[in-house]
Amino acid sequence: MTVFRWIIGVLSALLALGATLSFVIFILQDQEQWIERARVFRRWTTTALLFWFNIEVWGRVIWTIVHW
Secondary structure (H helix, E strand, O other): OHHHHHHHHHHHHHHHHHHHHHHHHHHHHOOHHHHHHHHHHHHHHHHHHHHHHHHHHHHHHHHHHHOO
8 A cells, every 4th residue: 555655646746746837837938738738737636636535545444344
């Protein structure tokens, strides 16, 4: 499970960095394509974090049921 947390953490950090950089470029250049990229990166970051949360919760549920 620790490996999974690290993978999701690194992936989320990279996606968040992409969203931040895209937003900064949008602010500097005022081109609409960069804000769209920032939104896409933000959505994928949210998706990755919700996937992590779902696996954590259901993993604990299954663990509890198996070891009841």
